[in-house]
Amino acid sequence: MPMTKPDAAMAAHLQARIEAISSLHRDIAMLGEATDLSALARLGDGINDRLRELHPKVLREHEMMALREQLRVISEDCRRLLDNFKPFTCPYCGCPTPEGDGLVLDAWGYFHCDGEDAGEECGARLRLDDSGRAIGYINRTLEGDTQLS
Ligand SMILES: [Zn+2]
Numbered sequence: 001m002p003m004t005k006p007d008a009a010m011a012a013h014l015q016a017r018i019e020a021i022s023s024l025h026r027d028i029a030m031l032g033e034a035t036d037l038s039a040l041a042r043l044g045d046g047i048n049d050r051l052r053e054l055h056p057k058v059l060r061e062h063e064m065m066a067l068r069e070q071l072r073v074i075s076e077d078c079r080r081l082l083d084n085f086k087p088f089t090c091p092y093c094g095c096p097t098p099e100g101d102g103l104v105l106d107a108w109g110y111f112h113c114d115g116e117d118a119g120e121e122c123g124a125r126l127r128l129d130d131s132g133r134a135i136g137y138i139n140r141t142l143e144g145d146t147q148l149s
Helices: 008-033 037-054 061-085
Strands: 110-112 125-128 134-137
Touching (some): 008 037, 008 061
Antiparallel strands (some): 125 134
């Protein structure tokens, strides 16, 4: 017995499924191209919105769950990678702040930026948080004039 040819409605539904699943796979693959955490989060949110849109009309429950799981796993790995390798920079000259043994703090706990990579003396005295991110300059925070304790 020959397989019944899909009618127009069925063909349109199959076409929509193929397009939706292909584009979701493409979007998930794009996560690996994100160069910073906010771009990664934006892409992830977009994919989640799309999954919500497509389920249950186009995607079946287990397909939606499988794609959501892929999104979660890849996002998590990308996030850890970006977190680890994202260089922290001096907010004044843009030079990366050194890590580990290269990081020398003065008696008051400030790092003195020499602006080496910018090709000129920077001279900023930076307060760094536990992860090495510059959060303030002398007694000024970057966000405003709030005093650091
Ligand atoms: Zn600097």
